[in-house]
Amino acid sequence: MRFTSHTSNDGVTERTFTLGEIPGALWTPDDTQPRALVLIGHGGGQHKQAPGVVARAGRLAAECGFAAAAIDAPAHGGRPRTAEHERIVTEMRARMAGAGDPVPLLAELHTLLAAQVVPEWRSVLDALGDMGPVGYWGMSLGCALGIPLVAAEPRIRAAVLGLSGTSLASAEAAAGVTVPVRFLMQWDDERVPREDAMALFDALASGEKTLHANPGKHEDVPALEADSALRFFARHLG
């Protein structure tokens, strides 16, 4: 793991790094050893330093004394697309422009990206070393890629997921998730049908899981849910 930049702001240090081909960012509190580590999975079309990712990471560091890490998912941020990514994205755009249904292709893309990103996240965890208990926070694409990661990685002890459903994420992988989960859905999500979101929540094998549903579209998650997610991580990792 090679650190490539270093910025300190309001008591939080942000470092960018590369690990092989994987570009990442790490946030840590300036004045204490991190008590835990939360992995943040960005949304579709976003990247490791998208504003929503940076905001969550900053609060985890400043308010909880946790470290946070994010990586660019394959084909996102600065990462190249393979021929297979290109094929799916091109076909998806064609369907969106015409009358076709792009959802099965988006699901295919998520499956492909998940197979790539799960071992990448695990190698990042290995390289970061022990920073205390580990959590995962990912919405939308970050949920679809996070579910197989949380199912596969025993170091992850709690997860905040949501804004996805069984048409875009693997219900089979969800059945392997057993840690406490907070699951967010938007009641009027224009991208995820209610039934699909609830079926994905239903599929999680966690004994402790809570669904939070709020009115509004995909992007309209109320700010209070971030406060609530911070309390959730503080409780389970603190």
Next chain:
Amino acid sequence: MRFTSHTSNDGVTERTFTLGEIPGALWTPDDTQPRALVLIGHGGGQHKQAPGVVARAGRLAAECGFAAAAIDAPAHGGRPRTAEHERIVTEMRARMAGAGDPVPLLAELHTLLAAQVVPEWRSVLDALGDMGPVGYWGMSLGCALGIPLVAAEPRIRAAVLGLSGTSLASAEAAAGVTVPVRFLMQWDDERVPREDAMALFDALASGEKTLHANPGKHEDVPALEADSALRFFARHLG
């Protein structure tokens, strides 16, 4: 309003009262003027001083500095059943013993009780006088009776509801609820089908409403939801 008993415990005073035929209880913090008032609607077969009611009232007083009030619903606690209550309850028991569906009768009972209790709660509010902003907290029967109350009573500014559905509570009344609502459902509720609970949440006209769903049966609401409800009231009434 006639106060009939007075007990102080751990900084919280509990007074029982009667207002006409209505038996009630009022909890207040010992060391401060109440900053707000939360009305607590008990569950079916319970009463104004059921353990769950007393526990919620005590926390509202001790942790939020709020007053809390509860009354026995008609046909509950020390209150007599009318001939109509008796008819419905007898028929409901007969159906539960046989193969019939008791739900339509339970819904009929809820409708009858709601028509009686809404003016009762409003007269209690009048008699208590101004104790600050008012909230309502009721699950199950307390939700079915609370929805028409919250819809009718402009002094109520926020409500925690749940464990009910459109087969037991009025979706029409829910369409008159516009204040912020926290709505709880149990994912494996043996008394309220998921679809009914979600349809009731959907029917609420509130711009700010959040559904919290947890695994487990009707009685298995996790303790964390009470902490969360206290924060909800502190935010909206504090």
